[in-house]
Amino acid sequence: MKMLACLIAVVLLVLPSSKTYANGAVKQTVDVVGQGPAGPIVSPGGASLIRTKNGITASINMPTPAPGSYSYPPANPFQTVAPVPGIPEVFTGWFFFFNDPEKCAVPNGCIPPPPGAPAPNDFTEGRGGVYNFAGHAISGSGSLNLVGHISVGETQFGGPHALDNPAGAEIHLAVAPHGVLVPALMPQQINTPVGSPPFWWLALLKAPVE
Numbered sequence: 001m002k003m004l005a006c007l008i009a010v011v012l013l014v015l016p017s018s019k020t021y022a023n024g025a026v027k028q029t030v031d032v033v034g035q036g037p038a039g040p041i042v043s044p045g046g047a048s049l050i051r052t053k054n055g056i057t058a059s060i061n062m063p064t065p066a067p068g069s070y071s072y073p074p075a076n077p078f079q080t081v082a083p084v085p086g087i088p089e090v091f092t093g094w095f096f097f098f099n100d101p102e103k104c105a106v107p108n109g110c111i112p113p114p115p116g117a118p119a120p121n122d123f124t125e126g127r128g129g130v131y132n133f134a135g136h137a138i139s140g141s142g143s144l145n146l147v148g149h150i151s152v153g154e155t156q157f158g159g160p161h162a163l164d165n166p167a168g169a170e171i172h173l174a175v176a177p178h179g180v181l182v183p184a185l186m187p188q189q190i191n192t193p194v195g196s197p198p199f200w201w202l203a204l205l206k207a208p209v210e
Contacts, residue, residue, distance in 0.1 A: 017045075026051045026167070026208050032062050034175070034201030035071055047173050047203030055151040056166045058095050058133050058173055062201060064144040065089075065177065072179055073195030079178060079185060083194060086180025090189050092135035093146035094174040094200075097163055098126035101170035101207060108206060110170050115158065126170075129159025135190035137181045146175060157193075168207045175201040 017029050027050045032043040043062035050057040067085035075082040096112045104110035104126040112130065113121035122128060133148030153162050163169065176195050 024053065028205050028208065030203050030205055032060060032173075032175075032201050032203045036198040036200070037202055039201070042201060047205065049171060049205050051166045051208070053152075053166065055149055055154070055163065056095075056097075056169070056171065057147070057149045058093065058171070059145070059147045060093060060173055060175055060201075060203065061143055061145050062175070064138055064140070064142055066141065067180075070177065071199055072177060073199040076194055078192035079189060079194045081182050081185060083177060083179025088137040088139040088181050090135065090137045090178035090181050091144055091146065092176045092178065092190060092193065093133045093148060094176060094193065095131040095133045095148070095150055096128065096172040096174070097130070097150075098122060098128040098170045099161060099163065099165040099168070100125075100127050101168070103127075104170075108170060110172075112159075112172065123159045123161070127161040127164075129156035129161050129163070131163075132157050132191050132193070137190070144175070170207055171205040173203040173205070 029045045029048045031041045032046040033039045033041050046061045048059045067089055072083040098104060098110040101108045101110050104122040110122045110126050113123055131150050133150060134146035138144055150163055152164055156162050176193055178189050178194050182189060
């Protein structure tokens with residue numbers, strides 16, 4: 001998988017809307033765009049985070065892409081069968097984070113490096129990594145809902161660091177399309193990556209402004 005190797009900071013030019021609750025939790029909402037960082041808005045306010053001292057809950061709600069109506073990524077080592085249209089189709093949710101976004105090459109405009117990228121990169125300098133936060137198969141139209149919680153210190157899918165700064169981390173959310181459900185690929189089809197930014201629906205949530 002090629003991780004977000006382009007500047008996702010161009011996805012949205014405004015900060016997410018935010019709300020602080022009495023218990024100190026902060027909720028942010030932002031639009032979902034795609035496919036790719038230059039794609040159209042597909043779900044206004046469809047991505048949200050709830051940040052607490054113990055972790056982050058991520059949520060994406062967007063119209064379910066109709067089979068055959070969008071671009072499918074090629075096969076990769078995780079999904080050796082190329083994604084194709086069908087019913088039901090599989091979608092996974094990915095959570096890229098940077099604990100210290102001000103230390104990225106472009107401060108507060110971090111870029112997840114491709115796998116195996118030499119140091120220094122924004123994962124090593126911004127102390128970042130990636131988690132799979134959701135994945136399931138869905139049939140028909142309606143809404144695609146991906147929700148998951150990442151706890152402080154939880155073992156990440158990739159990258160050198162775990163989440164330890166939920167209040168101040170920069171977060172990039174991505175939805176990856178896996179095509180029709182392939183029983184022989186389960187359960188890895190719903191918890192491993194496929195594709196790259198041009199094939200993903202994306203949302204950028206910067207750290208709340210204090």
